[in-house]
Amino acid sequence: MRKQIINSPKGFQVAALHCGLKSENQNDLAVIYSESPCQVAAAFTSNKVKAAPVLYDQQIVRAGKAVRAVVVNAGNANACTGSEGMQHTRKMAEATSHLFAGSADEVLVLSTGVIGVPLPMELILAGIKAMGELTPQTWLDAAQAIMTTDTHPKIASIQSHSGYTITGIAKGSGMISPKMATMLSVICTDAALTSEMLSKVQEIWNQTFNRIVVDGDMSTNDTVILLANGVSEVEVGPDGDFYQTFSQICTELARAIVKDGEGATKLVTVSVKGANSQIDAEKIARAIATSPLCKTAFYGADPNWGRIICAAGYADADFSPEKASLKLKKDDQKIILFESGQAELYNEAEAIAVMQSEEWEISLDLRQGRSSYWIWTCDLSHEYITINGHYRT
Amino acid sequence: MRKQIINSPKGFQVAALHCGLKSENQNDLAVIYSESPCQVAAAFTSNKVKAAPVLYDQQIVRAGKAVRAVVVNAGNANACTGSEGMQHTRKMAEATSHLFAGSADEVLVLSTGVIGVPLPMELILAGIKAMGELTPQTWLDAAQAIMTTDTHPKIASIQSHSGYTITGIAKGSGMISPKMATMLSVICTDAALTSEMLSKVQEIWNQTFNRIVVDGDMSTNDTVILLANGVSEVEVGPDGDFYQTFSQICTELARAIVKDGEGATKLVTVSVKGANSQIDAEKIARAIATSPLCKTAFYGADPNWGRIICAAGYADADFSPEKASLKLKKDDQKIILFESGQAELYNEAEAIAVMQSEEWEISLDLRQGRSSYWIWTCDLSHEYITINGHYRT
Structure with a gap:
């Protein structure tokens, strides 16, 4: 992520500390709260198995209530519990609401970590209580507090010339293939959102958080939340710069998750165009982005394009290999690997060099129709196995 | 696979040699041929991208012609060429037909190896010609000749008391998640099949080769062929012992492929029961069998059942986690990990011990309906990444 200044949106406060869920002395609990009530947009995992905090938050968001705070813990997903x-989720919300003399249904709860282990509530409740005695922390502390296997915190912040600020944090790393939402992310702004803009938020998430794959496993806890408290008194709609600015924040956070995918060494954009439908294009892009053979070839910087065409072929989408063209792209460089059903002569060393760089693109043109889709993925390395083969990560 | 005697079905001959496709001095070309014409059943990959030999064989099988021989090469898939x-495929068939003075459309062709590289036809044709000067080889030579990343040959043979023999060879290892057929397998018998039995063959393949997963990648070359030349003069139908015997051969070959999956250290049966439909049960079994997080937990012998329930939850099938029950099974041992939506107390050391053994089962009961499905999968280890991260495997 680019080096940047993290500004706090007006009227928001952040607290974070170590309450004992993570084994080392790292922050594992964070509260973000707003001095005044917030408009809320949220999206949640479409996994049939939803963690308790997901079920809890969905009730609050669907009821259309204003929200004042989010409490987040790492180290325990509170899923299958x-x-x-x-009850534990509700207690977390209640305890958090005491920090600002509000009510439990003004608090959203997020959890991440191991599935199926009861939350150690004494630690959590003591931790939330202690938050009240803290001076406001930096957003970076909160971003660190929600990490699990992430190797670095994910944070993005933009202060607009229009007078509002957007700051967001996210955590990801593994179990990443969101469908309706993604991992954990809380994005706060002091802008006042028009209802039109609020309804556009899911569209932006479909273009950012819903376009990332690490391992094809969709979490039980995926949640992204936008809180807008309007304290800047800048009213924003989809036609102003907010749409772009908010997209940029979500893009930075989503890309940061893929880049820090468990064991990942590179970020690969998989672009499919010329499909008969966007659904077909998406199926193919997701098949390539999820294929262990494609991802290990990305890791080994092996231009073994046969694996990519093969994955496209089993994606259950309509196309003729005889028409298709496959390119490697990086900046202005384009290398055609496959053209009209067969291998194209290309410079092997150049192709390897592109694939050895940190970020590049695979571009598949099906030449069937006008629809396209792209997705961000990472490679699959030894380190992924080490991280996930270890007992109870 | 059990230690066994390999008998050749009557009237079949086998030849195998090194023609130069594999870098080391290993067999890479085999011909299996029958003295008299054979009844044929075959199933092919449902990948949209089909290798030339798949397209060629499909024409012959669909035309209902009798077949005399199969020629197989490893080291080059002749796909996307x-x-x-x-043309190369047809030339291979022609050259092979000269060995027994037949015609090209009596020969099926199988290829396996790297995608997108033209077949070195001089090597192949010289190799096929040299086959004519060989004395009949053992089936083991042929099984070795079709290996790619396989670490050992896959062969199964049963001589029935009814007077016929079935012997089959297979190769697998990576790019294994067949849908309509699977990897390469040639199974020969001297039994004479009734038309009723011939139509039952796909059913058996659906229960064996179509129930294995290594990495979720479906190949461009998957093919399984049954040749029956009737030389034993034993006529067999689905009601006799042939159905069982043939199922056993296919089971042994299919399991051998999973056990020798790239980098695999254990074979895991994923059983799902109590589903509303078989399609739902299959979706869940395949999601678990393909999930990198489940497979790395299998590798690490980590009873992290949350990953299994999580995979079931994103499989796009209908069930309530509150009803479901999850067990680890090995022989008569059963360990309940998850019951009615939450963790069950279990002996951690016992669960780890089960998962450290070479073969065990995961059994998920959804308690929704009466449908079930099972599938064989393997774990995902560092070695998979080493094998596939290397340049141009």
């Missing part, structure tokens, strides 16, 4: 898990 | 690839 039954009715006790729901 | 355009019209030249089709």
Whole structure:
């Protein structure tokens, strides 16, 4: 991510500390709260198995209530924890609401970590209580507090010339192939959103957080939340610069997740165009982005394009290999690997050099129709196996 | 695979040699031929991108012609090789037909190896010619000749008390998640098949070769062929012992492929029952069997059942986690990990011990309906990345 200044949107406060969920002395609990009530947009995992905080937050967001705070813990997903898990979530919200003398249904709850282990509530409640005695922390502390296997915090912040600020944090790394939402992300702004802009938020998330793949596993806890408290008194709609600025924040956070994918060494954009439908283009892009053979070839910087065409072929989409063309792209450089059903002569060393760089693109033109789709993915390395083969990560 | 005697079905001959496609001095070309014409059943990959020999064989099988021989090469898939690839396939068939003074359309062709590289036809044709001067080889030579990343040959043979023999060879290892067929396998018998039995063959393949997953990548070359020459003069139908015997051969070959999956250290049966439909049960079994997070947990012998429930949850099938039950099974041992939506207390050391053994089962009961499905998968290890990250495997 680019070096940047992190500004806090007006009226928001952040607290973070170590309450004991992570084994080392790292922050594992964060509260973000707003001095005044916020408009909310949120998207959640479409996994049939939803963690307790997801079920809890969905109730609040669907009821259209204003929200004041988000409490987040890492180290424990509070998923598959039954009715006790729901009670624990509610207790987290209640305890957090005492920090600003509000009510539990003004608090959203996010959890991430291992599935199926009861939350150690004494640690959590003591931690939330201690937040009240903290001076406001930096956003970076909160971004660190929600990390699990992430190797660095993910944060993005833009202060607009129009007078508002957007700052967001995210965590990702593994179990990343969101469908309706993604991993954990909380984005706060002091802008006042028009209802039109609020309804556009999901569209932006479909273009950013919903376009990333690390390992094809969709989490039980995926959640992204936008809180807008309007304290800047700048009203924003989809026609102003907010749409662009918010897209940029989400893009930075989504890309940061893929770049820090478990064991990842490079970010690859998979672009499919010329499809008969966007659904077909998406199926093919996702098949390539998820294929272990493509991802290990990305890791080994091996221009073994047969694996890519092969993945396109089993994606259950309509196309003729005889028409298709496959390119490697980086900046202005284009290398055609495959053309009209067969190998194209290309400079092997050049292709390897492109694939050895940190970021590049695979571009598949099906020459069938006018639809396209792209997605960001990473490579699959030994380190992914080390991280996930270890007992109870 | 059990230690066994390899008998050749009557009237079949086998030849195998090194023609130069594999870099080392290993067999890479095999011919299996029958003294008399054979009844044929075959199934092919449903990948949209089909290798030239798949397209060629499909024409012959669909025309219902009798077949005399199969020629197989390893080291080159002859896939994505355009019209030249089709010509090469036909030339391989022609050259092979000269060995027994037959015609090209009596020969099926199988290829496996790297995609998109033209077949070195001089090597292939010289190799096929040299086959004519060989004395009949053992089936083991042929099984070795079709290996790519396989670490050992896959062969199964049963001589029935009814007076016929079935012997089959297979190769697998990577790019294994067949849908309509699978990798390469040639199974020969001297039984005479009734038309009723011939139509049952696909059913058996659906229960064996179509129930294996190594990495979720479906090949461009998957093919399984049954040749029956009737030389034993034993006529067999689905009601006799042939159905069982043939199932056993296919089971042994299919399991051998998973056990020798690239980098695999264990074979895991994923069983799903109590689903509303078989399609739902299959979706969930395949999601678990393909999930990198489940497969790395299998590798690390980590009873992290949350990953399994999570994969079930994103499989796009209908079920309620609150009803589901998840067990680890090995022989008579059963360990309940998850029950009615939450963790079950279990002996961690016992669960780890089960998962450290070479073969065990995951059993998920959804308690929704009466449908079930099972599939064989393997773990995902560092070695998979080493094998596939290397340049041009």
